[in-house]
Amino acid sequence: MTPEKLFEEKQHLVFAAIKQQFNSHANAEQIAKKNYMDFDDLVQIGRIKLWELCLNYDPEKESTFNAYVMMTLKWKIRNEVHTKGMTIKIPRSVDYEERNTLCFHSIDLHTEDDTENDFFAVSPINVEEEALLSVEFEEVTSVLGEKEKSIILHVGEGYTTREIARKFEMGESTVKKKKNAAFLKINPNYKPLNLRSFFLGKRSFKGNRQQPLAI
Incomplete structure (x- = not known):
């Protein structure tokens, strides 16, 4: 075309x-x-x-x-x-x-x-x-449910397991299970090493913090 x-x-x-x-x-x-x-x-x-x-x-x-x-x-x-x-x-x-x-x-x-x-x-x-990058993230996580996607998104933004557990009102062990299950859905060959590396790269722009500018 x-x-x-x-x-x-x-x-x-x-x-x-x-x-x-x-x-x-x-x-x-x-x-x-x-x-x-x-x-x-x-x-x-x-x-x-x-x-x-x-x-x-x-x-x-x-x-x-x-x-x-x-x-x-x-x-x-x-x-x-x-x-x-x-x-x-x-x-x-x-x-x-x-x-x-x-x-x-x-x-x-x-x-x-x-x-x-x-x-x-x-x-x-x-x-x-x-x-x-945003489109790629949506493609990669399309196999996940909304809760799983939210957890993975928080992992990518640097939240700890404890912080995620508090935010979603669930135990840390539950968060770990859901997190590992989500990564396995994305990649069946996934091994629990450096969990955040991929998503920190894909979502790194979320880490930009806005600084006030005088008007």
């Missing part, structure tokens, strides 16, 4: 991503206006990114392409709104090169009320890489 044909077939994902990111197209239009943009600007941003993804389309990853596109478009549109829409003051101690690598996120992005936006600067990220 040509990039042009694929692009035409996936146009609906742009609107789906906008709706999912902002809860509705009406909300998206309101937020765009508050940030000195139009709804059409959001669509154009999405289409440009979609075209880039279509140019790099891998037929072998067809089953995960839609999910990959959705996540990438949501991040791209959100970041463009934050970058273009708000004036943010950065301390003079931050040099020019470091300033250009910062990525900004608002905790009030989804709110409809006229509340003051709080912004945070986080480490530079590769949006496409994060989206792909």
Whole structure:
């Protein structure tokens, strides 16, 4: 399939991503206006990114392409709104090169009320890489039940067996059994060594902690 044909077939994902990111197209239009943009600007941003993804389309990853596109478009549109829409003051101690690598996120992005936006600067990220890792995680854990997936996710984020047991209100031995059973489902050849290595790698972006940025 040509990039042009694929692009035409996936146009609906742009609107789906906008709706999912902002809860509705009406909300998206309101937020765009508050940030000195139009709804059409959001669509154009999405289409440009979609075209880039279509140019790099891998037929072998067809089953995960839609999910990959959705996540990438949501991040791209959100970041463009934050970058273009708000004036943010950065301390003079931050040099020019470091300033250009910062990525900004608002905790009030989804709110409809006229509340003051709080912004945070986080480490530079590769949006496409994060989206792909997230899709890969969902693929790998698709054989698990929701409780098993939650436990594995917590393992990957660095929680200890004791902490997981407290959070899910179960004994530590039960957590260990469920954890080992989950890993065996994922990999029948699994042996209980370095349990977190794979998921720490796949979910490492969860470890990024947002640092407040003065406004």
